[in-house]
Structure formats: structure tokens, C-alpha cells
């Protein structure tokens with residue numbers, strides 16, 4: 001299943017200017033959907049929307065409507081829902097930096113919880129009751145067993161993770177009380193890479209927290225070396241293991257989820273993992289990126305990062321069976337496309353550095 005089937009529905013994409021949002025919007029437009037975006041550019045910029053338009057061309061761009069707005073402001077949502085009748089919402093908008101959430105939990109509860117509660121209120125008012133929600137593998141905490149299966153017990157390790165856990169519970173409560181809601185919770189593992197064109201990709205503000213954007217910035221000379229957090233884990237090479245997934249596979253997972261919502265009226269509220277099912281260590285990822293880019297990535301072995309799990313990867317059976325979706329790309333393709341984005345856009349969406357990194 002994927003973007004070859006054409007659809008007529010109109011989809012609201014919250015946070016559609018962000019990393020996963022832009023890639024999903026491209027696939028939605030190719031799939032024939034009409035798309036409205038609401039984003040406040042808290043962690044993104046107008047250039048990302050311009051790039052999406054360049055990528056899909058002038059005809060499909062006519063089906064894209066961008067709205068600057070904030071989910072915390074109900075009037076912004078009200079304005080949007082009064083203008084357009086939406087068939088479903090893909091809800092990406094949220095803050096996602098774990099460390100920042102520990103330092104400033106109120107910002108995370110305000111943005112992620114209040115923003116989402118407002119969205120449910122306005123959706124209910126306008127009788128739009130189909131939602132695909134960005135959850136995270138973070139809801140498995142430090143899993144006792146791997147692969148992670150959707151019916152495992154859920155835990156939160158930090159305020160960011162708590163917002164995802166609370167929002168999953170809120171979704172389940174709302175759907176239970178009002179059975180005409182259909183909600184799919186997608187638990188992403190580690191989204192990486194970029195569109196194969198190299199035109200859109202991840203562009204974090206400041207020093208990256210996540211592995212792949214950090215490696216990318218070392219490769220283009222913005223950072224001197226990669227700190228490898230932990231080299232004494234009980235794994236094959238001592239570094240931690242994660243399930244990295246190509247953002248284009250993830251985007252297609254959202255299309256599969258939407259099609260499921262439209263074809264299964266009584267789906268209820270259900271969670272799916274979006275991962276590859278394969279675990280890759282930090283050092284293996286560094287080696288794969290060096291191969292794809294031809295660049296040496298200098299590393300420094302450092303102590304473990306507090307709160308990190310040893311090994312996390314997904315069970316992919318449920319998404320395969322019920323959504324008809326599975327990841328196509330492996331680590332080599334992830335690194336190839338990440339490098340294309342990095343080498344074409346060493347400063348992300350900025351044309352040249354405005355300040356020193």
C-alpha cells in the first residue's frame with residue numbers, strides 16, 4: 001500500500017513544517033490527498049514548506065494550504081476548521097527534546113497536552129473524529145524484553161515521555177467514552193534520514209541531541225567529533241542498540257494508517273509500532289555513515305547518557321498484518337539519503353550560517 005493509490009480526502013497535518021511532517025505531506029500530496037498544515041514554526045521554518053512545494057511541483061502545490069498558527073490558541077484552530085472540512089487529522093505538532101523536557105516540564109505539558117486537548121475539542125465540535133497521533137517508542141521505557149510488542153506495559157522515563165504516555169491514555173479515554181472516534185497511535189522508533197532528493201530533511205536548532213543529526217554535522221565540519229555515549233553496554237560492540245527507520249518509510253506508514261481509518265469505521269483506538277524490527281548499534285551506524293559519505297567521523301568514547309536503554313527495537317508484526325505496511329529501507333539507504341541532504345544543505349534550511357554553531 002502507499003502513494004500510488006489516489007484519494008480525495010482533505011487532511012489536516014499539525015506540525016507539518018517539521019521533520020516528519022514535511023516528508024509525510026509530500027507523500028500525502030502524491031497520494032492524491034488535499035492537505036492543510038498548521039504550524040507555529042517553533043522548530044521549523046517557511047523554507048521547509050517552500051521546499052515541499054518545489055518537490056511536488058506547481059499542480060500538487062495547489063492542493064496544499066499552509067496556516068501559521070498555534071495549537072495552544074483555540075481561535076487559530078477554530079479559524080481553520082471553520083474554513084475547511086477535514087476528513088482526518090495527522091497530529092505531529094509537539095515538542096520532542098528529552099533533556100529540555102527535564103529542565104522545563106511546564107513548557108512540555110503546556111505545549112503537548114494543552115495543544116492536543118484543544119485539537120480534540122475543535123475536532124469534536126466540527127465532527128471530525130479521525131486522528132493519527134505521533135506517539136513514540138519512549139512509551140516502552142527501558143523495555144525488559146525486546147522486540148517491543150504493542151501490548152507491553154507502558155512507562156514514562158521523563159516529562160517528554162510522560163506527555164506521550166498521557167496523550168495515549170487521553171486518546172483511549174476519549175474513544176471509549178465516544179465510540180464514533182477512530183484513533184491510530186503510531187509509536188515511532190528512531191526516525192532518521194531524508195527525502196531521496198536531498199531537498200528536505202531534519203534541521204534541528206542548536207547542537208543536535210540525536211545521533212544522526214549529530215553525525216551529519218560532524219561530517220560537514222560543523223562539529224569536531226561525535227561523543228559515543230556508552231561503550232560498556234552488554235552488546236556486540238559495547239554501544240547501545242536502536243531501531244532506526246527511514247523517514248520516508250515512516251511517512252508511508254502514516255498513509256497506511258489513514259487508509260486503515262477510512263476503511264475500518266469501528267477501529268476504535270489502536271497502537272502500532274513503526275520500526276524496521278532491526279537493531280543497529282551506535283558504532284555500526286557510524287561505520288555505515290562513513291561508508292555512505294566517504295567521510296571519516298572522529299569519535300570520542302564517553303560514559304553512558306543517563307536514562308538511555310541498552311537495546312530497543314520494534315516488533316513489526318501488527319503493522320504488517322493490520323496496516324499492510326512494512327519498512328523498505330535499510331541502514332545503507334538511510335545513510336545515503338541523510339548524506340545527500342547534508343551535503344546539499346550543510347546548514348540545513350539556512351543558506352549560510354548566521355552565527356557560529
Ligand SMILES: NC(=O)c1ccc[n+]([C@@H]2O[C@H](COP(=O)([O-])OP(=O)(O)OC[C@H]3O[C@@H](n4cnc5c(N)ncnc54)[C@H](O)[C@@H]3O)[C@@H](O)[C@H]2O)c1
Nearest residue numbers: 015018019020039040041042043044070071093094134136
Ligand atoms: N523525531 C523523532 O525522533 C520522534 C520520535 C518519536 C516521536 N516523535 C514525535 O513525532 C512528532 C513530529 O516530530 P518531528 O521529529 O517531526 O519534530 P519537529 O520538531 O521537526 O516537528 C514538530 C513541528 O510541530 C510544530 N509545533 C510544535 N508545537 C506546536 C504548536 N503548539 N502549534 C503548532 N505547531 C507546533 C513545530 O514548529 C514543528 O514544525 C512529534 O510529536 C514528536 O514528539 C518524533
Ligand SMILES: O=c1ccn([C@@H]2O[C@H](COP(=O)(O)OP(=O)(O)O[C@H]3O[C@H](CO)[C@@H](O)[C@H](O)[C@H]3O)[C@@H](O)[C@H]2O)c(=O)[nH]1
Nearest residue numbers: 136137138188189190209210211214227228229240305308
Ligand atoms: O551525540 C550522540 C547522540 C546519541 N548517541 C547515542 O545514540 C543512541 C540513539 O540516541 P538518539 O538518537 O538520541 O535517540 P534515542 O535516545 O533512542 O531517542 C529517540 O527515540 C525515541 C524513541 O522513538 C524518542 O522518543 C526520542 O524522542 C528520540 O530522541 C543512544 O544510544 C545515544 O546514547 C550518541 O552516542 N551520541
